[in-house]
Amino acid sequence: MDKVFIQGLSIQTTIGFYPWEKEIKQTLVIDLMMGWNTALAAENDELAKTLDYAEISEKVAEFANNNSVDLIETLAERLANYLMSSYHIPWLKLTIGKPGAVHNAITVGVEIERGKQ
Numbered sequence: 001m002d003k004v005f006i007q008g009l010s011i012q013t014t015i016g017f018y019p020w021e022k023e024i025k026q027t028l029v030i031d032l033m034m035g036w037n038t039a040l041a042a043e044n045d046e047l048a049k050t051l052d053y054a055e056i057s058e059k060v061a062e063f064a065n066n067n068s069v070d071l072i073e074t075l076a077e078r079l080a081n082y083l084m085s086s087y088h089i090p091w092l093k094l095t096i097g098k099p100g101a102v103h104n105a106i107t108v109g110v111e112i113e114r115g116k117q
């Protein structure tokens with residue numbers, strides 16, 4: 001299956017289990033790989049027939065800002081459901097990194113894969 005992807009999308013949002021984390025914004029870095037038949041758009045050079053990575057990048061940031069949760073697992077699950085149902089995406093792989101969470105690690109995070117290729 002063809003893919004449309006977004007790599008290293010950095011967003012600032014409120015997320016975390018501890019009370020102090022509810023008072024601040026932290027950086028999340030998102031990688032998104034989405035299954036799509038890109039030949040549909042290529043046939044007549046039409047943006048409307050593909051997944052617009054610019055639009056989806058904005059929606060991801062908006063969704064994270066409107067859904068403050070404790071765990072990045074919860075954000076990943078809810079974001080995957082939202083994107084798959086809004087854009088009729090048959091399969092996706094979503095990685096959410098929280099680079100500031102563990103001071104002696106480059107980053108930490110989760111990766112989920114949903115749907116069928």
Ligand SMILES: Nc1nc2c(c(=O)[nH]1)N=C([C@H](O)[C@@H](O)CO)CN2
Pocket residue numbers: 015016017018021070071072073098101102
């Ligand atoms: N698997 C996870 N572990 C932890 C998470 C998380 O979202 N998933 N979150 C935290 C805290 O919010 C942490 O980021 C604060 O340092 C701890 N572990």
